[in-house]
Amino acid sequence: MDNKNYRLETLAIHAGQVPDPTTQARAVPVYRTTAYAFKSSQHGADLFALRESGNIYARLMNPTEDVLEQRLAALEGGKAAVAVSSGTAAIYFTITNIARQGDEIVAANNLYGGTFTQFDAILPQQGIKVNFAPVNDFSAVEAAINERTRAIYIETVGNPALDIADIEGYAEIAQKYHLPLVVDSTFTPPTLLRPIEHGANIVIHSLSKWIGGHGTAIGGAVIDAGNFDWSDPKFVLYNEPDRGYHGLRFARDLGDGNAIAFALRFRTVALRNQGPTLAPDAAWIFLQGLESLPLRTAQHSANGLAVAEFLKNHPKVAWVKYPGFDPLAKKYLPNGANGMVVFGVKGGAAEAQKLVDNVELFTIIANVGDAKSLIIHPASTTHSQLSEEDQLKSGLTPELIRLSIGLEHKDDIINALDEALKLI
Ligand SMILES: Cc1ncc(COP(=O)(O)O)c(C=O)c1O
Incomplete structure (x- = not known):
């Protein structure tokens, strides 16, 4: 072809x-x-x-x-x-x-x-x-x-x-x-x-x-x-x-x-x-994935942005990072910034783990890029091999929560986070 x-x-x-x-x-x-x-x-x-x-x-x-x-x-x-x-x-x-x-x-x-x-x-x-x-x-x-x-x-x-x-x-x-x-x-x-x-x-x-x-x-x-x-x-x-x-x-x-x-x-x-x-x-599974990739990355990006905006305005959230908010996004990600969002809650690592343990709909999992919404506390899991100093150098603070926003309806995702934030 x-x-x-x-x-x-x-x-x-x-x-x-x-x-x-x-x-x-x-x-x-x-x-x-x-x-x-x-x-x-x-x-x-x-x-x-x-x-x-x-x-x-x-x-x-x-x-x-x-x-x-x-x-x-x-x-x-x-x-x-x-x-x-x-x-x-x-x-x-x-x-x-x-x-x-x-x-x-x-x-x-x-x-x-x-x-x-x-x-x-x-x-x-x-x-x-x-x-x-x-x-x-x-x-x-x-x-x-x-x-x-x-x-x-x-x-x-x-x-x-x-x-x-x-x-x-x-x-x-x-x-x-x-x-x-x-x-x-x-x-x-x-x-x-x-x-x-x-x-x-x-x-x-x-x-x-x-x-x-x-x-x-x-x-x-x-x-x-x-x-x-x-x-x-x-x-x-x-x-x-x-x-x-x-x-x-x-x-x-x-x-x-x-x-x-x-x-x-x-x-x-x-x-x-x-x-x-x-x-x-496995190659066949990835080919199947590629066929719907344009539709999925558009939806992951729309949902990711909606979640990031919601968290940015939440009183219990100390900070939010979403690639779409980065000044470089205009140049490198004009078609959407995908579904990754990280944020810190007020109250630090203990409150972060409480939120992770209490949020519905999300799965606590060491993965990203699934159709399902995923959540993890990287400092104690995916990045725990790194010393605290190396964690900080790579931008990983103890209270950071990582979300991989999936393809569920954005209102259901946001409601799940809102309910969990009420518990901390
Ligand atoms: C940015 C990035 N590169 C590479 C990998 C490793 O990929 P795999 O799990 O397929 O070995 C990961 C896994 O999370 C990743 O996030």
């Missing part, structure tokens, strides 16, 4: 798919297979030697996932995508697809707790150091860059403080030092924000959130914008012959493929040799 002239609503339903050529099935079939038959031993040899492209083994590729990958690339305005088993795997293998022992990354300090722990505690065990800089503090970002830096990493909207990253400011620095800008856009699906339009080189999603949209599967994806030149020798993984792949130099030997060297290396190294494969059934 030629995607070029279609709008996002149309791409969300059609990109990457035509009716199944064998059966004429209209929906995307789930290809539950471990491997694919070679037509002959020569065909098998050609596929293995990259003389011909095609399916070999489902750890690396699957037709259901292929539709998901093409659709995500089209929606984000990227050139290629790779789907993986979780958002966490997408992040980890993105970093190790760029940096190796001795290299460094510069990251914003307001990241999802699991990502912060991966960067702060896991990557250093493998010799990759991450230097954190306060979000949007561009002099601190530049000060953290040195000759070993190999990427800049940010989230479009930080979790849980919900600050909007000034992507274009980061992109300018990334270009100045010739570093790829990696953007986790989980909180802002492409119907709300397309980081590549603002200068991102790699976009990451946890598909487990709004893209799946119903809290039914775990998955992740990386989208390669195809706009980064990996032939700079400092990216050793792209310029030295790869012992694991026929001595290939990913930034030099792929012809037109050099532009999407990141995605090709991700598939042929991370998926092939490290194995974070997405199951085709």
Whole structure:
């Protein structure tokens, strides 16, 4: 399908798919297979030697996932995508697809707790150091860059403080030092924000959130914008012959493929040799989610804004943060700011936990991006691995309550919060 002239609503339903050529099935079939038959031993040899492209083994590729990958690339305005088993795997293998022992990354300090722990505690065990800089503090970002830096990493909207990253400011620095800008856009699906339009080189999603949209599967994806030149020798993984792949130099030997060297290396190294494969059934769930994504993000945004306005005016609420209230929203989120709202109640952490325990309709849960409204006290749960100091640095105060506003009627959501606020 030629995607070029279609709008996002149309791409969300059609990109990457035509009716199944064998059966004429209209929906995307789930290809539950471990491997694919070679037509002959020569065909098998050609596929293995990259003389011909095609399916070999489902750890690396699957037709259901292929539709998901093409659709995500089209929606984000990227050139290629790779789907993986979780958002966490997408992040980890993105970093190790760029940096190796001795290299460094510069990251914003307001990241999802699991990502912060991966960067702060896991990557250093493998010799990759991450230097954190306060979000949007561009002099601190530049000060953290040195000759070993190999990427800049940010989230479009930080979790849980919900600050909007000034992507274009980061992109300018990334270009100045010739570093790829990696953007986790989980909180802002492409119907709300397309980081590549603002200068991102790699976009990451946890598909487990709004893209799946119903809290039914775990998955992740990386989208390669195809706009980064990996032939700079400092990216050793792209310029030295790869012992694991026929001595290939990913930034030099792929012809037109050099532009999407990141995605090709991700598939042929991370998926092939490290194995974070997405199951085709999960890929199907995410495709189902994508079809209604434009409608859902519009509704999540309308409900999120209504809840944020309600809380802002409530006498028992000390403060409210909603990305839609951020001055950067005009530039980055003109079509809606999604359904995440955080707030503090007067009376601190004890009153916050009381509210969480008493609110009806909401589920206390360590997740976001479900059709159902969700609530959590991050300091004692999702971000409890962080020291109090690191929590405060990432904008997480002890009384902060995080809401992921779902698709229920906004008046029912607001009434539930109003009743719970009466009890504190
Ligand atoms: C912003 C962000 N990125 C990545 C992840 C990790 O995704 P997954 O749970 O699919 O591994 C999460 C999970 O909450 C997240 O909020």
